[in-house]
Amino acid sequence: MPPKAKITREMILDAGLELIRQEGADALNVRRIAAKLQCSTQPVMYHFSKTEELKQELYIAADAYHSEYLMQFDPEKDDPMLAIGLRYIRFAAEERELFRFLMQSEHFRSQRMQDMTAMPELAPILEILQAEAQLTAQQSKQAFASLFYAVHGMASLLANNTIEFDPSYCSGILEQVFMGVIGFMKGEE
Amino acid sequence: MPPKAKITREMILDAGLELIRQEGADALNVRRIAAKLQCSTQPVMYHFSKTEELKQELYIAADAYHSEYLMQFDPEKDDPMLAIGLRYIRFAAEERELFRFLMQSEHFRSQRMQDMTAMPELAPILEILQAEAQLTAQQSKQAFASLFYAVHGMASLLANNTIEFDPSYCSGILEQVFMGVIGFMKGEE
């Protein structure tokens, strides 16, 4: 009996992400999304009864995209830890507004970054680190945390346009921090 | 001929900062500031013909407060580099909304943090670093940069409530990064 929907939930979420990407999270509202889809505001209100609900799902969608983005590196060629860090930074540079949007979120992935147990895909990486650098589980977690703070710091500055993105500069910093922290740990023993 | 102004520019700026502190930068608008000062919107529009102008001056005021905040440590007792870093982090924890507001600003101090020549008060600190750790000027700048990224990363995560503020944990991380980076530099020679 029902007409088939022209506007799907997914189309709305896509339009929302695109809007944030182009004009920033402040520009997010029902009418603008509708305009992007060339429809009225009704389909949007129909699929998401409250705008806040749409926003929450946009956080989830942006976070999923972010996660996927992070993992696009060559595990044969690159050290996973540094490669993920550099992807994290590149994301902030290339998807500035999405990164800023994500930072506002309560569900922000970085929350999980610190509790490694919540990110199963990182477990093998930490094991490699432990084995290669001969660290304890505790130490490798702490080394990861320190690196993550530097990574997030650079990313955050990039997303707010206070530094330029220079991949070789960034990886230099990351390597310095990472190797330095590991060296410091081993020196303390 | 003129009656003396009841509402001064400074009162407006103070009310604005207090508003951001309490309710976040999104709550900033002419009517709310007026309410805080128990006056109409006119005095605000009188002193700042456009709201954007007021916002710009609030950035400057917040930045000045931030700078002042950073320097409140005991130079006899604490290592300046680490102490300033810890103050930076503490600011993000205690003045969460002000930090988030500042991060939006184009004038954000961190811009200057990377170009040390723009922060004359840091010059003596860098000199001490060079002397004590026996680094070149270039190296000490780079060590400072790495430390700053980690500091800003932690601060940013704190301001967005994704980690807890634990001073001893934070200074542990900072020391680790700082000593690590210096060690790494010297090991490379």
Place this chain on the structure above:
DNA sequence: CTCGTTATATAACAGTTGTTATTATATCAT
């Protein structure tokens, strides 16, 4: 075909914002 269901359009309401008249009032030079 016809009818009920449902996705959509149109339009409107209410609240909030920046901004701008218009009006009132307090001060001080005269």
Place this chain on the structure above:
DNA sequence: ATGATATAATAACAACTGTTATATAACGAG
């Protein structure tokens, strides 16, 4: 005292927002 004028209050406009009421049209079951 009084009048010129800087400051402020009141009120309103226009733009934008979330949300809802009403009407319309598309689709498929019967």
